[in-house]
Amino acid sequence: MDMLVDIVSWVLLLIGGFFVFVGGVGVLRMPELYTRMHASGLTDSIATSLILVGLMLQGGFSLIGLKLVAILIFMLLTGPTSSNALASAALLAGNKEEGAQQGDKKV
Amino acid sequence: MTVLFGGFLLAMLVITALAMVQTRNLFVAVMLGGIFSLLIATVFFMLDAADVSLTEAAVGAGISTVLFLGALSLTSDHEHSKTTIRPLAIIIVIITMLLILMSTFDFPFIGDPQSLVQNHVGAEYLAKTPEFIDIPNVVTAVLGSYRGYDTLGEVFVVLTAGVGVLFLLGKAPPPGCYRNKPADTEGLSHYLIPRLVGRLVIPFLILFGLYVQFHGEYSPGGGFQAGALIAAANILYALLEGEKSALQVVPHKWLMGMIASGALLYGLVGVTGILLGGNFLDYSVLSEDPVKGQQLGLLIIELGVGITVTGVLLSIYHAFASRGKI
Numbered sequence: 001m002d003m004l005v006d007i008v009s010w011v012l013l014l015i016g017g018f019f020v021f022v023g024g025v026g027v028l029r030m031p032e033l034y035t036r037m038h039a040s041g042l043t044d045s046i047a048t049s050l051i052l053v054g055l056m057l058q059g060g061f062s063l064i065g066l067k068l069v070a071i072l073i074f075m076l077l078t079g080p081t082s083s084n085a086l087a088s089a090a091l092l093a094g095n096k097e098e099g100a101q102q103g104d105k106k107v
Numbered sequence: 108m109t110v111l112f113g114g115f116l117l118a119m120l121v122i123t124a125l126a127m128v129q130t131r132n133l134f135v136a137v138m139l140g141g142i143f144s145l146l147i148a149t150v151f152f153m154l155d156a157a158d159v160s161l162t163e164a165a166v167g168a169g170i171s172t173v174l175f176l177g178a179l180s181l182t183s184d185h186e187h188s189k190t191t192i193r194p195l196a197i198i199i200v201i202i203t204m205l206l207i208l209m210s211t212f213d214f215p216f217i218g219d220p221q222s223l224v225q226n227h228v229g230a231e232y233l234a235k236t237p238e239f240i241d242i243p244n245v246v247t248a249v250l251g252s253y254r255g256y257d258t259l260g261e262v263f264v265v266l267t268a269g270v271g272v273l274f275l276l277g278k279a280p281p282p283g284c285y286r287n288k289p290a291d292t293e294g295l296s297h298y299l300i301p302r303l304v305g306r307l308v309i310p311f312l313i314l315f316g317l318y319v320q321f322h323g324e325y326s327p328g329g330g331f332q333a334g335a336l337i338a339a340a341n342i343l344y345a346l347l348e349g350e351k352s353a354l355q356v357v358p359h360k361w362l363m364g365m366i367a368s369g370a371l372l373y374g375l376v377g378v379t380g381i382l383l384g385g386n387f388l389d390y391s392v393l394s395e396d397p398v399k400g401q402q403l404g405l406l407i408i409e410l411g412v413g414i415t416v417t418g419v420l421l422s423i424y425h426a427f428a429s430r431g432k433i
Contacts, residue, residue: 074308081304088298 009057016050023047033090037083044079048072109153116150134184137175144168154217157327158246161319165335170420173342177427228253239391240401242324250329251405255388259373261331262412266370269419276426298347305347312340320413324402330409334416341417342424350428362422369415373408380404 019042026039052072059065120143127139144167151160215222236248250258313336320333345353377388385392390404 074311077304077308081301085298085301 005057009054012050012054012057016047016054019043019047019050034087037087041080041083044083045076048075048079113150113153116146116153120146120150131186131188132184133179133186134176136186137172137179140175141168141172144171158244158250158329158332161327161332162335165332165339169339170335170342170424173339173346174420174423174427177424181427181430239398240405241398242402242405244324244326246327247323247329247405247409251408252390252401255377255390255408258408258412259377259388262370262373262415265419266366266415269366269415269422272423272426276430302347305343309340309344312343313337316340320409321406323409324405330412330414331416333409334413335420337413338417338420338424341421345424345428350425354425357421359422359425362418362425365414365418366422369411369413369418372411372414376404376407376411 023039023041023043026042027036030036030039049072052068052075056065056068056072059068123139123143123146127136127143130136130139144163148160148163148168151157151163215224219225232249232253233245236242236245240248240252242248316333316336319328319336320330323329323333341353341357344356376390376393380389380392381387383392388404390401391397392400393403394400
């Protein structure tokens with residue numbers, strides 16, 4: 001049983017780590033702001049959830065598990081919200097695709 | 108493994124610092140500053156300094172980033188490029204750097220049992236805290252009781268910083284001073300989702316702040332961290348609902364009162380110690396039982412710290428946010 005939990009949790013942790021990596025590559029390689037945000041949103045939501053669930057399996061039914069559930073709920077609420085705020089702020093500031101690329105070069 | 112990960116984090120710190128120096132975009136520099144704080148907070152946590160780590164994450168990555176952004180919103184976000192090379196300055200910087208590098212060789216290795224940190228008063232604090240104060244978190248005992256004077260000094264440093272900023276920015280500027288009016292005071296009225304989520308999250312943020320405040324004797328935390336967290340919750344409210352609504356919740360007058368009364372509360376606990384026949388900041392005389400007295404004293408001074416820190420951080424934020432762009 002312990003073995004099974006360990007395997008499942010490691011698989012989740014590894015997939016989560018893979019998504020973090022993909023998100024990082026995406027932020028570097030994507031051409032403009034909104035597609036980059038898509039990549040960073042991936043790290044925010046799916047990668048964090050997978051890693052936290054994997055850690056929960058390691059923690060078991062304890063105070064640690066409860067804290068991880070609280071962190072998961074907090075991340076699921078705030079991550080997409082901040083992505084949404086960023087996207088709408090960029091849209092309102094008139095950051096169209098060409099503008100985004102110019103902005104990138106300056107930085 | 109820990110050493111490897113620590114080395115990785117420290118290398119990231121150096122890279123972030125270099126990027127911060129390199130960039131001409133101040134907005135990017137502020138964001139990198141936040142990343143720097145989070146990285147160093149992780150390093151602190153790896154060194155088992157959870158209290159310091161919590162402070163760094165709350166103040167360094169959270170509040171000071173927001174305060175810098177508030178300051179940036181008043182000015183331009185691009186540094187004026189000035190690329191004159193001054194040989195004398197470079198020589199001084201290199202000499203100072205070499206001196207600092209040299210002094211690091213005198214540092215003890217991590218966990219070295221022979222180092223001064225392990226052999227001075229630290230061991231005594233660890234041994235005597237259960238007997239004298241009887242709280243699990245020795246950090247709070249050291250900070251509030253054994254080193255109560257230092258913490259009183261820190262609170263007055265925070266107080267002085269707040270008063271200094273308020274002297275410079277506190278008074279509302281005369282009308283016509285700025286080309287533009289103070290920024291939109293409605294907050295993010297057209298951003299539905301952040302406002303809704305903010306309303307959902309803010310009560311829990313304040314609750315967590317209070318937990319950190321009053322649980323400081325049992326778990327990492329205390330007045331400084333709690334003050335930063337509660338101020339952050341208020342600043343989030345101000346960002347979402349606008350300056351006006353935030354000032355209705357905690358008006359300017361209250362903030363002034365909070366700044367002064369927190370530090371005063373701390374000092375009064377010390378004076379009460381004298382009046383009851385003990386030394387300044389000696390909490391043992393506050394109650395019949397010396398241990399209970401210590402715990403009571405810690406609770407009150409942490410409350411004083413929390414009140415002052417909240418007041419100072421909030422009034423600095425409002426001082427920036429209520430101004431127009433120059």
